[in-house]
Amino acid sequence: MKSRGCFTGSLSSQQLIELDACTQCGECLTFCPIQDVNSKPSISPPEKIRVFREFIKATEGLKARLFGPRDIDRKLLEEFTKAVFECTTCGACGQHCTVGIFSQRLWPQLRKEMVRRGIGPIGGQAKMPEVIRNTGNPYNLPAKDRFDPWFPAAVEVAETADTAYYAGCTGAYSAQPMVKGDVLVLKAAGEPFTMLPPEDEVCCGFPLFVSGQHDMLEDLIKRLVEAYRAKGVKMLLCSCPCCVNIMSRDWPIFYGQKLPFKIRHMTQFAAEALRSGKLKIRRELPERLIYHDPCYLSRGVGITEEPRIILRSIPGVQLIEFDRYGVNSRCCGAGGAARKVYPENANAIGRSTIDEAVKKKADRLIFSCPACYAQVNEGMLNHDRQIRIADIMELLSSLIEQDENSAS
Amino acid sequence: MFTLGIFLTLGFYLAMIFFLGDYIANVLIWIRGKSVDMAAHDKMSVRAFLQGVCDVLSFRRLLAVNDVLWIGEWIFHVSFVLVILRHLRYFLDPVPPCIWSVQTPGIIAGYLLPLTAMYIFVEKYLVEKKKYVSHYNSLLLGIISFISVSGLLMKTVYHPDVVSIKTFIISAVTFRFAPVPGSSFFILHVIFVLALLVILPTHIFAAPLVLLGARQREENLNRVIHEK
């Protein structure tokens, strides 16, 4: 079977130039977590770029313009699709790219092109739009269970407020200590906040965006933005890096204009609350903590300092770093909506994060991302090395609310 | 030699058409891309532009990930540019003073070019034993090595008639035919240069643009979610 047609429709001019800019030097392979666990050069960044460039050449290059486009073998297209969907979209290849390709944005757009051609996505990802349409979240879980199992009875949610809190699907369903910590921190800081009802707090669109399935995005995003606007929100807070990434980078584009509110990550709020004295840490924590920078928080939106400000402000804490940290951090394996499609890769990558933390003699591994939290938790199952893990807001809330919560 | 001169001159035109045509086709593709980049907030500042220019000239990003390879690649690319500038004396009449002024650096670069090509080859393929090997890059390296070695041999051992070389090249660029100088090294040198022109990588123009954009992106990263 053959496939024809232009391959450039999903890409921006910058991204088309990026494809031509790859020198095929191969330096990025050293930083690719997928290459660490599955060293097939065929799924490496330069090879994906080379193959996609061949597709463009065959359909729109000089020869194609002079003598007509060439057919591309369906098998080749399928192999490419698998390669581009195996990636965690962590963006480490771009961060270390010798010419500076913004790969964290490029790969999702190449996926979008393969989805447009009916070849992607892979496995269960294909069901995601329907699942989100039916339940509002990509996990096919009922909306009524979104907040009830973890929302503390003592925390009040205002009908309207300047600040809104978005829990996010992964946090609400798979990293509940994190979202619980978020609202406890908001309460402790005395910040009145509002939330959407569980059936209205639908998916932010990130899993659809990153898997190249953009059809529903505009609708989802407009629904959410309008709902927060109706509540008079000025600042939308969230702890999930993927959510804040799409909210700050892409929501304005799909919404068609500047958002009527600011987007902030919870660590930004907490760091500021600690600085201003609204939030006070009441307990010591004599532990060596190691902090993992989530790819979509560090490379994605540039948040690397705030989590460290929070951790350093805890008395007794000794903060240590991974070999690769900040914007150079290494993926935990959860990214790119590939976790459930390629679980062996995800677990192997997650385990190397655990191993490094254990090797560095950390007492606890700290996250600020529900997907990292869930992934490393899963990676710990049947693994010979174990470490205590905590979300940064879970930890912080345990140190400011002595009675209700425990830090471990 | 006159017939061969005609063939090589026509080959030169063909290679130029291919080279320019390919680039024009690429630029047309770039222009057709969506004007709204999904990566918002990217506007070029003077500071980022100047830093980006420094990145292009210094290969800073390669230095950051592989300093051993960087030194070889940087000297290789600078030598390549100097050798091209030195060769412009064959294409221009009269030769401008700036081209005369790069003759000595160009000669030194001519020696460095094959040495650094060898260095890159040994470092990449034998020392680091890179997992990802681009056959296309190996071919480029091979062709450039051959061109530079044949050029060096003409400079040091075989000494073809430079006056007839200049006559031949000036004729070609002014759309006339002239006999090719009777040196097999020169003929092979030209054939390989034409082959290089045809397969020259797209990154020579695209990579500097991306490097500039990358600097701007780095500068803007702190504004994505830290805006006032």
Ligand code: SF4
């Ligand atoms: S984005 Fe991450 S996983 Fe994907 S190719 Fe780049 S480094 Fe590898």
Ligand code: SF4
């Ligand atoms: S480092 Fe950049 S230029 Fe080099 S192979 Fe990787 S993506 Fe291409």
